[in-house]
Amino acid sequence: MSLKKIIWKxxxxxxxxxxxxxxxxxxxxxxxxxxxxxPYGPTHIDIDNVLSSPSARHPLGTDELxxxxxxxxxxxxxVSLEVGFIAMGIAVSIGVIIGSAAGFxxxxxxxxxxxxxxxMLAFPSFVLILAVIAILExxxxxxxxxxxxxxxxxxxxxxxxxxxxLKERDFVLAAKSSGAGNLRLIFKEILPxxxxxxxxxxxxxxxxxxxxxxxxxxxxxxxxxxDPSWGNILSSGKDYIETAWWLSVFPGMAILVTVLSxxxxxxxxxxxxxxxxxxxxxxxxxxxxxQAAAKILTE
Amino acid sequence: MAPIIEAENVVKHFPVKKSMFGKxxxxxxxGGVSLQVAENRVLGIVxxxxxxxxxxxxxxxxxxxxxxxxxxxxxRSIFGFDRQQMKAFxxxxxxxxxxxxxxxxxxxTVFDTVSEPxxxxxxxGRGELRPKVAGxxxxxxxxxxVLDRYPHEFSGGQRQRICIARALAVSxxxxxxxxxxxxxxxxxxxxxxxxxxxxxxxxGISFIFISHDLRVVExxxxxxxxxxxxxxxxQSGAPSLFEEPLHPYTAGLFASAPSLKxxxxxxxxxxxxxxxxxxxxxGCPFHPRCPKRFSPCDKVVPRLxxxxxxxxxxxxxxxxxxx
Numbered sequence: 139m140s141l142k143k144i145i146w147k148x149x150x151x152x153x154x155x156x157x158x159x160x161x162x163x164x165x166x167x168x169x170x171x172x173x174x175x176x177p178y179g180p181t182h183i184d185i186d187n188v189l190s191s192p193s194a195r196h197p198l199g200t201d202e203l204x205x206x207x208x209x210x211x212x213x214x215x216x217v218s219l220e221v222g223f224i225a226m227g228i229a230v231s232i233g234v235i236i237g238s239a240a241g242f243x244x245x246x247x248x249x250x251x252x253x254x255x256x257x258m259l260a261f262p263s264f265v266l267i268l269a270v271i272a273i274l275e276x277x278x279x280x281x282x283x284x285x286x287x288x289x290x291x292x293x294x295x296x297x298x299x300x301x302x303x304l305k306e307r308d309f310v311l312a313a314k315s316s317g318a319g320n321l322r323l324i325f326k327e328i329l330p331x332x333x334x335x336x337x338x339x340x341x342x343x344x345x346x347x348x349x350x351x352x353x354x355x356x357x358x359x360x361x362x363x364x365d366p367s368w369g370n371i372l373s374s375g376k377d378y379i380e381t382a383w384w385l386s387v388f389p390g391m392a393i394l395v396t397v398l399s400x401x402x403x404x405x406x407x408x409x410x411x412x413x414x415x416x417x418x419x420x421x422x423x424x425x426x427x428x429q430a431a432a433k434i435l436t437e
Numbered sequence: 438m439a440p441i442i443e444a445e446n447v448v449k450h451f452p453v454k455k456s457m458f459g460k461x462x463x464x465x466x467x468g469g470v471s472l473q474v475a476e477n478r479v480l481g482i483v484x485x486x487x488x489x490x491x492x493x494x495x496x497x498x499x500x501x502x503x504x505x506x507x508x509x510x511x512x513r514s515i516f517g518f519d520r521q522q523m524k525a526f527x528x529x530x531x532x533x534x535x536x537x538x539x540x541x542x543x544x545x546t547v548f549d550t551v552s553e554p555x556x557x558x559x560x561x562g563r564g565e566l567r568p569k570v571a572g573x574x575x576x577x578x579x580x581x582x583v584l585d586r587y588p589h590e591f592s593g594g595q596r597q598r599i600c601i602a603r604a605l606a607v608s609x610x611x612x613x614x615x616x617x618x619x620x621x622x623x624x625x626x627x628x629x630x631x632x633x634x635x636x637x638x639x640x641g642i643s644f645i646f647i648s649h650d651l652r653v654v655e656x657x658x659x660x661x662x663x664x665x666x667x668x669x670x671x672q673s674g675a676p677s678l679f680e681e682p683l684h685p686y687t688a689g690l691f692a693s694a695p696s697l698k699x700x701x702x703x704x705x706x707x708x709x710x711x712x713x714x715x716x717x718x719x720g721c722p723f724h725p726r727c728p729k730r731f732s733p734c735d736k737v738v739p740r741l742x743x744x745x746x747x748x749x750x751x752x753x754x755x756x757x758x759x760x
Contacts, residue, residue, distance in 0.1 A: 141587055308540035312603065315498045316554035317527030330544040
């Protein structure tokens with residue numbers, strides 16, 4: 139049985155994780171197909187239906203300008219996904235590079251890089267993000283960059299810890315005594331074995347980045363109106379929470395379900411990617427003694 | 438005959454902090470070992486766990502630097518090698534580890550594992566890599582069908598064969614085998630032992646064979662070094678050592694090995710445990726457990742020397758070498 143099959147088998151047994159993956163797949167499909175499935179354009183104004191409650195015409199109601207909430211949320215999912223993936227991509231890239239260097243070379247390199255991590259962690263990162271965005275133009279690109287640049291420390295620590303333990307493992311020493319150079323050791327021997335925790339952290343990180351983007355947009359320094367994002371729909375909804383609950387509840391639910399799904403998938407991956415559990419899988423195909431005996435008896 | 442590899446008074450200490458305010462202590466893993474292995478010879482290294490065998494192996498492979506002393510490969514210090522010399526050394530000396538479950542990269546196929554040394558040293562073109570790897574695997578009793586499989590699909594014995602194949606890939610001159618059998622079932626041990634002994638007979642490769650199993654060492658080795666707490670206490674040609682062990686520790690090891698001959702008079706088994714290598718006893722490190730200790734043993738460190746009338750043998754014991 140190949141590794142992929144085993145990982146898939148272990149993952150697919152986890153109902154919650156599969157549910158989360160299905161939800162994420164739906165959200166991705168929604169984001170990609172937004173112009174085809176959204177009933178209205180994101181900025182289309184229905185002047186006769188301002189703040190109308192959910193109805194056949196506007197399934198999730200309209201906002202204070204008469205824009206369709208469902209349509210705006212469908213377009214808003216693009217922002218969440220973009221920010222989630224790209225910000226996490228930036229964070230993972232920085233984290234992997236810094237963590238690998240610190241863990242592999244150790245000594246002074248390690249001390250310097252890890253002190254830098256400590257300094258970064260000591261910054262209240264949300265305040266840092268606020269400050270940076272206050273200086274720069276708030277745009278989706280700035281947001282992604284800032285979330286990425288302030289979010290790599292966990293990944294760096296994870297990767298460093300993996301490298302510290304993996305570089306002393308026999309298979310790495312064997313490769314080293316076969317003459318493998320540092321780059322080969324890092325990229326071929328150690329990194330592939332260090333990636334599963336990174337992958338898991340990245341899944342959780344996507345959820346975190348979506349939350350941060352929503353918070354920033356809620357505070358009005360994220361995605362700028364009229365461009366829709368779940369956060370800024372929620373933000374405009376807060377003023378009408380007593381009269382137009384749908385403006386806050388639906389985008390809030392969307393954020394909750396998305397973040398929850400990523401977290402569930404992360405949990406599922408954590409179990410599925412644990413190599414200590416693969417051994418058992420590959421021996422499951424060996425017939426149990428009872429089955430073998432039954433086979434002999436029936437023949 | 439010129440030795441391939443030569444350890445000169447190798448010392449390896451690891452720092453261990455005793456307590457937060459206590460002074461730094463040292464774990465004396467290897468305390469001055471000199472050995473050499475000649476072309477086409479097998480050196481067995483025996484000793485209980487904690488005797489420094491594996492640490493010594495790592496120093497010999499230049500995987501860790503000794504605290505003092507030197508290792509010479511073809512007469513030159515391996516710690517002064519430049520890139521090119523190091524590459525040649527890495528090709529000439531290979532290792533087989535104890536735990537075949539830990540010594541294969543779980544993410545890459547058998548083909549990638551065994552072909553890696555060939556690719557590093559540019560020993561085969563793209564086209565010939567696969568048949569060459571298949572040939573090496575065949576020599577350790579594995580068929581072509583294993584090439585694209587992953588380590589987790591194999592049993593311990595099969596994995597150890599893959600490790601041997603990886604070590605053989607670059608046609609090394611010396612293989613250091615660090616307890617290659619101890620993680621395996623007895624029946625599998627025999628198979629791996631057969632592979633190693635046929636390599637010894639037919640390949641011309643030298644071996645350093647590290648083990649705590651005396652029978653296996655006797656079966657494979659031309660020469661044996663017995664280690665205790667980081668020091669060689671006895672060294673000699675294998676037949677004479679097994680016929681007549683001189684050091685009380687060696688004798689004790691033999692006595693504790695199970696024997697199939699009934700009625701054989703029981704020799705004294707070393708009592709107690711190996712002392713901590715952080716607090717090595719003064720004098721002869723073996724004296725607290727030695728049945729034959731006498732006055733100088735707890736004060737004077739015995740030197741490794743040839744006892745009178747025993748040519749080709751070295752022993753570090755006051756019983757044999759007057760101090």
